[in-house]
Amino acid sequence: MSTRYETVIGLETHIELKTETKAFCSCAVEFGAEPNTHCCPVCTGMPGALPVLNAKAVEFAVKAGLLLHCRVSLRSKLDRKNYYYPDLPKAYQISQYDQPICTGGWLEIPSGGGTKRIRIERLHLEEDAGKLIHGEGGTLLDCNRCGVPLIEIVTMPDFRSAEEVTAYLQLLRERIRFAGLSDCRMNEGSLRCDVNLSIRPLGSHALGERAELKNLNSFQFAAKAIAYEERRQAAVLDAGGALFPETRGFDEGTGETFPMRRKESQSDYRFFPEPDLPPIVLTQEQVARWASELPELPDVLRERWRATYGVNRETAEALTVTRAAAEAFERAAALTRFPKLLATLLAADPARLAEGEIPVSAEHLAALSDLLGEKTIGSGTAKELLALLWKEDQDPREAVGRLGLGKITDRAVLEPLTREILADSPRAAADYRAGKKAALQSLLGQAMRRTQGRADPDVTRELFLASLQAEPRKEE
Amino acid sequence: MDKVCGMTALGLSAALRRRELSAREAALACLARMEEREPQLHAYLTVSRDEALAEADAADRRLAAGEPLSPLDGVPMAVKDNLCTKGVRTTCASRMLEGFVPPYDAEAVSRLGRAGAVLLGKTNLDEFAMGSDTGTSAFGPTANPIDPSRVPGGSSGGSAAAVAAGEALFALGSDTGGSVRQPAALCGVVGLRPTYGRISRYGLVGFGPSLDQVGLVTKDARDCAAVLAATAGFDPHDATSSRQSPGAYLDGIGDGVRGMRAALVRESLAEAEPCVRRELLRAVAKLESLGARVDELSLPFLKDMLPAYHILGSAEASSNLARFDGVRYGFRASGVSDWRQLIRESRSRGFGLEVKRRILLGTFVLTKEQRDAYEKARRLRRKTASSMAAALSYYDFLLLPTSPEVAWKRGEKRDPVAMYRSDLFVVPASIAGLPAVSVPFGEENGLPVGVQLVGRAFGERELLRAACAVEEGRA
Incomplete structure (x- = not known):
């Protein structure tokens, strides 16, 4: 115009x-x-x-x-x-x-x-x-x-x-x-x-x-x-x-x-x-009561979460999709040592959050993000567990033990696994040695697949690197 | 037949309990009276004979078992045809609602049903209750049973005529601006307009919601108390109905007026015909002789209330009757090409002259240009209500004539303003929302005269006690 x-x-x-x-x-x-x-x-x-x-x-x-x-x-x-x-x-x-x-x-x-x-x-x-x-x-x-x-x-x-x-x-x-x-x-x-x-x-x-x-x-x-x-x-x-x-x-x-x-x-x-x-x-009291029943405004919540937990805008927006979702996060965030991880975990499935009432207790949500933060479980397992809790609310710590979902950090278990993978994937090993560092990711991916995501990524990476660097390069 | 038709509702009730006669016999007596008199009177628009006899038989079974539902169990009644009756057509005496069968009962009707009263049929009225002689009914006028060449008053003329003729032991009517009290006076029966909010308006096809009240037509004050007891009370479906609990209206109704203070409204004497003035003054003397004190009181703006009433009532009517558009129920004009024409033609052909006149008047006074008149009427209404309430903080009741004259010849009043004028004395209580009762007192050439008592808000018990004394003092 x-x-x-x-x-x-x-x-x-x-x-x-x-x-x-x-x-x-x-x-x-x-x-x-x-x-x-x-x-x-x-x-x-x-x-x-x-x-x-x-x-x-x-x-x-x-x-x-x-x-x-x-x-x-x-x-x-x-x-x-x-x-x-x-x-x-x-x-x-x-x-x-x-x-x-x-x-x-x-x-x-x-x-x-x-x-x-x-x-x-x-x-x-x-x-x-x-x-x-x-x-x-x-x-x-x-x-x-x-x-x-x-x-x-x-x-x-x-x-x-x-x-x-x-x-x-x-x-x-x-x-x-x-x-x-x-x-x-x-x-x-x-x-x-x-x-x-x-x-x-x-x-x-x-x-x-x-x-x-x-x-x-x-x-x-x-x-x-x-x-x-x-x-x-x-x-x-x-x-x-x-x-x-x-x-x-x-x-x-x-x-x-x-x-x-x-x-x-x-x-x-x-x-x-x-x-x-x-x-x-209407009476003044009635209006005051209604005012007290109103939730905190979503923009106020988002700003507070950013300042206190470091939650980014997109994640915070997903969490404020409904009052129920925001309140569930607020309660659980106060109970966990890893509120930001919890935010990311919850925000990963926005459609489910928007459905209405949150069927998981604050204690269990907090425990789940603690498990993730303590590296007892990986993020894939955390997502699976969250889906499980959504169907039937339960203590995630017990579920981890019962279902054997804890992260594997034991070298005695992981070392044979890495050897096995290297033996099965000579090509990836060769690529890595030829300078293609990305080949390591594919080896890690296999380790995750074979352990349903439970292999500790840090330990596994360390073991792969040790093996790859230890073996002499045949060309030389 | 003559025995039943001459009884009061409570008299019949006692006879039913003693099993001297059955509810079926009572209903049949009224139906026989109808056969005899209806060709001349036309008080009823619909007679539901079979349903009535079935209800009477059910009442007889309860009475035989010694378990009547109330003092009205088995007593035959009539209902004005602007109160909805489930399964029984409700026309408001208008072509507009021809063939309309409500899927629900008006609250007052269902309360009487729960009390065991037997519905004989639906009575004639001025179209949509707009009129004062039951002459604007689309289905023909009703005649006065005392002199069929004369009008029964209106708009509840069918209800008043039916009760006066013994075609029902009592009847429901509606009173917006005197529509129960005025025909009661002209037919020589008792007519009560209760306090606004005393009886639920749910199911009353009213025209002015701030003025409409369900009213009662009975043979005497005691019957009136009994019917009020059965119909009064809070209804969650009517936001304007009162939560105040109904009184024990029959208790002490015969205790008389000794020590009561009444005020005769001075301006009403000058406006009434000599015969009406004479009877009113005779009633004053009677009340005094019974131990009441009667003073004179001035209501200087009495005459202004009539135009105020017509402005407010018509304004509300123009909106309330707008729903009759031919879209969902009732009369629908055929041969139309679009929705605007459908609404215009349905309303043009469905409504009669008086209804159209009031819709036009009401539409006019609500326009931006005419707003002053409407606001002025609202102010006058508040003034009326507060000055009448002030008078009633001292006096137990006010005395006025009900109608300025006795029943006039049918077709005599063709000028609508002359017709409106007949409501001069009944309109103030309507505007103020106060209870008022018309009681027959004296006559002129065989035609009954009514005196009107206006009481305190929700003071129906004291009001009916005074009415009972006037009634017993007549002769």
């Missing part, structure tokens, strides 16, 4: 809360279930059915607000947002209008080598709509998603680039996920983001006419849509044209945004206080 303009972006992010039941009834929240299997008179808007607020949804919304440094309102209310759409059974959405549950927070994102604070204007609680399934025979309505609790997080127009937007979304997703409040899966719609974008001449402080970009189903698409929209708006202004407020969609195929509707015709949602639900009243 032209360097004569500055981009100004604000975000509205919707996140589905991972409560067990819906916001106003006791139907289960489950993505991907058979259509219309999780619905009842309340969430399908049957006559006379009444909503009752799920206390868990309030708790999750407040916790999300606390993660974003928001002020929590001890008294807030729910309002009706009225509009007709076939996926909205009551023809109004229960939302929060002028008294949101959380206001005024911020999130600090990495930006240009430093950090930048993105201000959060508000965070409010509302309900999701159903899903329309368009087919040849007509359109079908799936009410499973009707009434799933959502939070909407509105930022101030503080972003200046797609990179900042992506950084914010990544950090937001990580925190919300880490606290167990949502899965934040953009492809499943549990995290949805609308981008409000305008441009203005560099140095100007006035805001330009903004376009609201919708249907952004991944971080990548959000970045692409922003890049396209910056260029489009600049081109309009450069050509002497005028921009107007509008809503635009994003075409994943062409990477372009396209007009959906102009904002002047914006509907009046006729908000008014939801008469079926009393105001949400």
Whole structure:
């Protein structure tokens, strides 16, 4: 885009809360279930059915607000947002209008080598709509998603680039996920983001006419849509044209945004206080308790692990994939003499870590990394043992003894082995003597294979070298 | 038949326990009365004869075993057709819900079912309970049993007419702005609007959730206490229902009003027809003779409450009735080409005139441009509630007429504003969320007059005790 303009972006992010039941009834929240299997008179808007607020949804919304440094309102209310759409059974959405549950927070994102604070204007609680399934025979309505609790997080127009937007979304997703409040899966719609974008001449402080970009189903698409929209708006202004407020969609195929509707015709949602639900009243104690239940933030944990254990960034990121994984590492790291080894060992299988609860006790994880650090076992054996512990938690020291997995350091055992290998591999021995030092690795590899990884590499190497150097070179 | 149909619910209950007659006989008596009078009255929209007789037989087995579920076990009742009844169609007297059979019972209905009451059928109402004479029903009006050329009042006109005609021993109604009290007055029966939150609204197809309450139509105050005891109480499915435990409404109901303090609302005298004023003053004299002290009290903004009520009620109605869009249940317009047209046509053809009028009014007052009127109505509501609560911190109850006039001729009030005006005295208690009861007291040319007692929040026990005294003092 032209360097004569500055981009100004604000975000509205919707996140589905991972409560067990819906916001106003006791139907289960489950993505991907058979259509219309999780619905009842309340969430399908049957006559006379009444909503009752799920206390868990309030708790999750407040916790999300606390993660974003928001002020929590001890008294807030729910309002009706009225509009007709076939996926909205009551023809109004229960939302929060002028008294949101959380206001005024911020999130600090990495930006240009430093950090930048993105201000959060508000965070409010509302309900999701159903899903329309368009087919040849007509359109079908799936009410499973009707009434799933959502939070909407509105930022101030503080972003200046797609990179900042992506950084914010990544950090937001990580925190919300880490606290167990949502899965934040953009492809499943549990995290949805609308981008409000305008441009203005560099140095100007006035805001330009903004376009609201919708249907952004991944971080990548959000970045692409922003890049396209910056260029489009600049081109309009450069050509002497005028921009107007509008809503635009994003075409994943062409990477372009396209007009959906102009904002002047914006509907009046006729908000008014939801008469079926009393105001949400919280106590200071309740909020304090919820705050105390929140985990330490993943970025804080990573920094501490780096400083105290020397754990590198990639490893630490794998360990903060879930709160359960991070907490399991924290507990075990305090019990072992080799926390960094433990970190590397756990991070080696990130998919398993992400599964959920960690089925191995901290004591056993610590014992395992002690065995590795003391060189009683090698790293291959450690990985095998970890897999074993994952299936059935047990004391790794006992398992090593019972399964005979300890490292072999006994020269009386290893020396005959190295001789045997040298005899079987005259070629490798010759190569080594001819100066190809890499041949030693292949000899070591064979020793490992023949001992299922239990041969002590230092002792074995020493024995190979002794043999190779002792035998006279035939050419001479 | 005449014997059963003339009894009170508690009178029948005693007879059932003594096995002087059976629940089946009681149900059959009401059904026979219906056959005789329904062609003229049209109080019922649906009669569930077979189900009723099966329920009555089950009650008889319990009664024979000496294990009745409650004092209402085996007593035949009617339910206003805007309360959901599982497996029995619920129309709200609207084409919009033609053919709708709810998969669930309203909480008040299921509580009465657990008490053993026998559901005879569903009663007529103004469409979606919007009206004051049961004339806006899409399925035709109901007549007043006392004089069928006259209206029964509304919107619970079917329930009031059924009880007055002996076609049921008691009935459930709903009261948003007087819809139980006003028809009770016009038909000469007792109508109670309990405190907001006293009876669960779950399953009531209301139109103004902050004003709607399930109400009771009975033959006397004692029956009213018995039915309230069976229906009141916290319901986890209604977030606005109260956790305060229900009272022992029948205990001491006959203890009289000696020492009670009442306040006659001064402004109501000027607004009532002479015959209504006369009976109200006679009721005051009677209360005084029974040992109550009656003062006069001014509620200067009485007349402002009616427009405030219509603004708030219509605003909520415009949103509450928006779900009737032809997408999931009820009436669906055919011959449409897209979803916008589907919703527009279903609503245009499904709703009647009065409902449309209120939806339009409600939509209008909620727009940004008209917001002032809505906010003003909300302020007036708070003011009303606090000034009435202040008065009731001293007085045990307030006295007003129920209706400014006796039952009028059918088709007489064609101007909607004239119709709205008939709710002048019933709207204040609705706006304030207070309990209020209409008790028959005196008559004019054979047409009953009702007086209204408004009590303290959750003070139904004292309120019904006073109602019982008024009732016994009449003649």
